[in-house]
Every structure is written in structure tokens, then in C-alpha cells.
Amino acid sequence: MDYFIHAVTPPILSEVETQKQWFATRQILVKMANSSRMVRWAVLAFSNLMLSRHDGAWMASPQNHYDNAAAEVASYDKNDIASGKHSHDRENLLVALFFLSYVDILEARIEAAHTHLKRAYRIFQQGSKGGFVGLEKQLFLWLRLLDARAVSAGGDGLFLSQDDESLLVQPSPSTNLHNDTPTAKDHPEDDIEDVLFQILYQPGILFFQKVQSFMGRISQIDPWHRSRGTVEDETEVMNLGTAISADLRSLYEQRPLLMDHAVAGRLTAPHISAHLAHVITRSFRTYLANYYASKLHLHRVAYKMFPLTKEAAEAVAQIRDLARLVAEGLDVEDALPINMLWPLLMLGSEVQDSEERDWIRLQIIRMGRVAGNARITARVLEEVQARQDNTKTRVDIRSVMHDIYNQSFAIV
Incomplete structure (x- = not known):
């Protein structure tokens, strides 16, 4: 206690x-x-x-x-x-x-x-x-x-x-x-920065919470939540995927006004304190990486057999860039925020470059010091990559979990 x-x-x-x-x-x-x-x-x-x-x-x-x-x-x-x-x-x-x-x-x-x-x-x-x-x-x-x-x-x-x-x-x-x-009346000297933080931070949190909704919608059309494999099934899934894609674009258009500035690293003095700038910048980059992870998640669920669309390929590039930005300034032993684990898993399941794969694996393993099941996630990702390299087709991540560990687990 x-x-x-x-x-x-x-x-x-x-x-x-x-x-x-x-x-x-x-x-x-x-x-x-x-x-x-x-x-x-x-x-x-x-x-x-x-x-x-x-x-x-x-x-x-x-x-x-x-x-x-x-x-x-x-x-x-x-x-x-x-x-x-x-x-x-x-x-x-x-x-x-x-x-x-x-x-x-x-x-x-x-x-x-x-x-x-x-x-x-x-x-x-x-x-x-x-x-x-x-x-x-x-x-x-x-x-x-x-x-x-x-x-x-x-x-x-x-x-x-x-x-x-x-x-x-x-x-x-x-x-x-x-x-x-x-x-705030009890400690006014401590609360001014906190009030500013809440005002600037809350729109990003709401954006991230809405991104979580897509995790649910996309998962509901995967083979573990509904029937798949017939022409009728796949046609319905693609139609649902089209609707989800449109809603994802709509959410991006509604992103917080501060997000583009934060992601680009433009939150600096004299506009905002160094502490607020660091925390908000890192969080907004994490939120946006999860947004783009939803696009890759959707492609792997609804359009598994097809090459990446231009939109999905852009999502790969965006997650790559955002992950590198979040990693900037970290000490050697520091880990990325745990909410970057899902974007890294989606990124790692699509990239081919061996050096990039090694970097992603290292970042995931470091997260094990924060919390969660990072090490077994890294093991699953390695197996997904190996099977995809061998078959030249996308492999269902949850199926790999069952093959290796005889169970599925949440990515945390």
C-alpha cells in the first residue's frame, strides 16, 4: 500500500x-x-x-x-x-x-x-x-x-x-x-501551469480517445470477431472498411488546432514553458502515431491480400517519423511511452528493411522496463516478419500469438 x-x-x-x-x-x-x-x-x-x-x-x-x-x-x-x-x-x-x-x-x-x-x-x-x-x-x-x-x-x-x-x-x-x-484556491502558485496544461492537453486526449473507437470498429471485422472467407463476407468487410476509412479521414480533419504545431516541434519559448512543451509535444506525437496505426490495422484486417494503398503507405512513413521524433532526446536506457507499442507493432509488421526492424525491436524490448508484455510482443513480431518473408503474404498477428504461446494477449 x-x-x-x-x-x-x-x-x-x-x-x-x-x-x-x-x-x-x-x-x-x-x-x-x-x-x-x-x-x-x-x-x-x-x-x-x-x-x-x-x-x-x-x-x-x-x-x-x-x-x-x-x-x-x-x-x-x-x-x-x-x-x-x-x-x-x-x-x-x-x-x-x-x-x-x-x-x-x-x-x-x-x-x-x-x-x-x-x-x-x-x-x-x-x-x-x-x-x-x-x-x-x-x-x-x-x-x-x-x-x-x-x-x-x-x-x-x-x-x-x-x-x-x-x-x-x-x-x-x-x-x-x-x-x-x-x-486551485489552496495552491494558486502551483496551479497556473496546470490549468494551461489542461486547456492545451485536453483536445489531444479527446482525439486519442476517438482513435480508440476505431480499434473497436476494426477489430469487429477481423476473423476472430465475425465470419470471413466467403464472397459475401469479404464484400461486407470491404464496405465496412470503406466507411471506417472515411471516418478516419474525418477525424483527422477534426484534429486539435495545436497538433500540427506540436508534432512539428514548434512549441517553444516564449509561447510555452519547456516542461509543457516537452510533455505536450511527446503526447501529441504519440496520439497521431496511434491514429496512423489504425490505418495500417484496417488495411491488415480488411485488405490483407492487397498491396498497401497510398494512404496506408503514408501511414507507415508517418509512424516511422513520429517514432523517431519521440525517441529523440531519450537516454540510452529510456523507453518510448507504452502507448507507442501498438504503432510500433503495426509499423514492424509492414517494413522490410532489416536495420529498421532491429530498431523497432529494440524500442519494443526497452518498453519492458516500463510495463506490459513488450518482450513477448517483440517475439511475436519477429515470427510475423519471418512468416511474411517466407510466404510473401500478410500473416494474422493473433494467429501467431496462439501458435507461439497458445493464447492471445493485449498489446500493452
């Missing part, structure tokens, strides 16, 4: 949450863990996993916090939650489901992750959309990010549906999630 009390922003959230927002939310979660056994066990399960991955398995707790939390969640069936009314019990359940889903995904327990994400989505469906408090809205945004990872491993992507995007993809709630959270 002491580790969690001082924990930095979890890697999956690091590019979509400000440090201050995480600190404020973490303070609330610690208080909830002190009053709710279910939340405490879920937090301990998450903290135990992160601590053991960071410092080694010898740091792992002998207690099975995960099983305790999962059992508590499975048996939890209060009427007030089913009725859709706000309660502290509902908040506690959402917190537990978020941390359990996070652990499930990192530990490749995909079926368990699907179960917990479905439970969270059921709470979202049952609740009055205007009745969710700030913390719950925050948790739904975080759960949506996890769902975008899980859908690539066969999940339903319930939080990623177009119908729910207008309700879920909103600016993050204020850091003042509860009345006892310090406000």
Missing part, C-alpha cells in the same frame, strides 16, 4: 492523464481503500504486480490479493447498483473492476479481463448518464482505454461503440473530484 500511495501514473494512463490529475485521484483511491475491503484488495493486487515487475519477483506479496478482490467482486450484487443509482458502493465496484482488469490484461488473463470489463459496462448501461459523479466518469475513461487493449485480443470492445462515444469521450473531470481534494 505504501508503494501505491507514492506510485507515479500507471503506464497505460501516462499519456492521457496529467500528473496532478493522477495524484488527486490516487489520494481519493487511498481513502476508498481504507474504508472498502474490496477496493483495498484490488489496489493491493495492482500494486503488487507493478512492484514485482519493477523490482523483481522477490518483492511479490505471498498473499493472493487478486483472488480476494475477484471473489469480492463476483459476489457483489447490491440492489442500488442494479437500479442505476449513485452510491459509494458503485464507486467502489468500478475502482475494483478497473484495477482487476488492468492486472488481467498485463497478466494475459484475457477471459477474466473480458468478464470484468463487461461488468463495468453493465454498470455504465444501468446508470443514469447524467448521474455519474466525477470519479466515475474518470474511471469509465480509464476502463475504455483498457477495453481498447483487450479488444485486440478478442474482447467485445463494449466501451468503444460509436453509440457511446458521445457520452464517454468527454474532457476529463476536474482534479477536484471530491470536495476534500485541494483546489
Whole structure:
């Protein structure tokens, strides 16, 4: 628990949450863990996993916090939650489901992750959309990010549906999630830069959240989520692919006004402080790389047998350039943001140059120091490249996962 009390922003959230927002939310979660056994066990399960991955398995707790939390969640069936009314019990359940889903995904327990994400989505469906408090809205945004990872491993992507995007993809709630959270009035000297950061940062986060919707839409037309192989199937998939392509272009036209300047590295003094410039520039480049990864993902799912279109070839070039820009200035041992893992996987599955492949593999392996399953992702990518070189056709990445590891896992 002491580790969690001082924990930095979890890697999956690091590019979509400000440090201050995480600190404020973490303070609330610690208080909830002190009053709710279910939340405490879920937090301990998450903290135990992160601590053991960071410092080694010898740091792992002998207690099975995960099983305790999962059992508590499975048996939890209060009427007030089913009725859709706000309660502290509902908040506690959402917190537990978020941390359990996070652990499930990192530990490749995909079926368990699907179960917990479905439970969270059921709470979202049952609740009055205007009745969710700030913390719950925050948790739904975080759960949506996890769902975008899980859908690539066969999940339903319930939080990623177009119908729910207008309700879920909103600016993050204020850091003042509860009345006892310090406000700008308490520390005015510390908050001016944070306010500026929120104003500049939020449009990029919304863009990234909308990119996650395409992860769901594209995954729904892959061979693991629907029938494929007949003329009728492939015709329908191509038609859906055409619609998705059009919507991707539309999203790009709606990109934040600041994005082009940030990606080009034009955020500099005297317009903005060096710290803000660095963080926003890196994040916007990461968001845009994920946007272009969606274009490659779509081509590999809907148009697998055909050469890259001009648009898809441009996506390859853009991810390559953006990854190099994000890597600039990193120390030798530093890793790219974990949200660059998916773009690198898509890039690595299409490039032919051996030196470029080596660079991509090195970047992915370095991410293992941050969190996630980077090393086994690198192994899968190597096998995908080898099979594609041999057959001269694209190979389904998830099929390779099953062949090597007898399971599929989310890319985190």
C-alpha cells in the first residue's frame, strides 16, 4: 500500500492523464481503500504486480490479493447498483473492476479481463448518464482505454461503440473530484501551469480517445470477431472498411488546432514553458502515431491480400517519423511511452528493411522496463516478419500469438 500511495501514473494512463490529475485521484483511491475491503484488495493486487515487475519477483506479496478482490467482486450484487443509482458502493465496484482488469490484461488473463470489463459496462448501461459523479466518469475513461487493449485480443470492445462515444469521450473531470481534494484556491502558485496544461492537453486526449473507437470498429471485422472467407463476407468487410476509412479521414480533419504545431516541434519559448512543451509535444506525437496505426490495422484486417494503398503507405512513413521524433532526446536506457507499442507493432509488421526492424525491436524490448508484455510482443513480431518473408503474404498477428504461446494477449 505504501508503494501505491507514492506510485507515479500507471503506464497505460501516462499519456492521457496529467500528473496532478493522477495524484488527486490516487489520494481519493487511498481513502476508498481504507474504508472498502474490496477496493483495498484490488489496489493491493495492482500494486503488487507493478512492484514485482519493477523490482523483481522477490518483492511479490505471498498473499493472493487478486483472488480476494475477484471473489469480492463476483459476489457483489447490491440492489442500488442494479437500479442505476449513485452510491459509494458503485464507486467502489468500478475502482475494483478497473484495477482487476488492468492486472488481467498485463497478466494475459484475457477471459477474466473480458468478464470484468463487461461488468463495468453493465454498470455504465444501468446508470443514469447524467448521474455519474466525477470519479466515475474518470474511471469509465480509464476502463475504455483498457477495453481498447483487450479488444485486440478478442474482447467485445463494449466501451468503444460509436453509440457511446458521445457520452464517454468527454474532457476529463476536474482534479477536484471530491470536495476534500485541494483546489486551485489552496495552491494558486502551483496551479497556473496546470490549468494551461489542461486547456492545451485536453483536445489531444479527446482525439486519442476517438482513435480508440476505431480499434473497436476494426477489430469487429477481423476473423476472430465475425465470419470471413466467403464472397459475401469479404464484400461486407470491404464496405465496412470503406466507411471506417472515411471516418478516419474525418477525424483527422477534426484534429486539435495545436497538433500540427506540436508534432512539428514548434512549441517553444516564449509561447510555452519547456516542461509543457516537452510533455505536450511527446503526447501529441504519440496520439497521431496511434491514429496512423489504425490505418495500417484496417488495411491488415480488411485488405490483407492487397498491396498497401497510398494512404496506408503514408501511414507507415508517418509512424516511422513520429517514432523517431519521440525517441529523440531519450537516454540510452529510456523507453518510448507504452502507448507507442501498438504503432510500433503495426509499423514492424509492414517494413522490410532489416536495420529498421532491429530498431523497432529494440524500442519494443526497452518498453519492458516500463510495463506490459513488450518482450513477448517483440517475439511475436519477429515470427510475423519471418512468416511474411517466407510466404510473401500478410500473416494474422493473433494467429501467431496462439501458435507461439497458445493464447492471445493485449498489446500493452
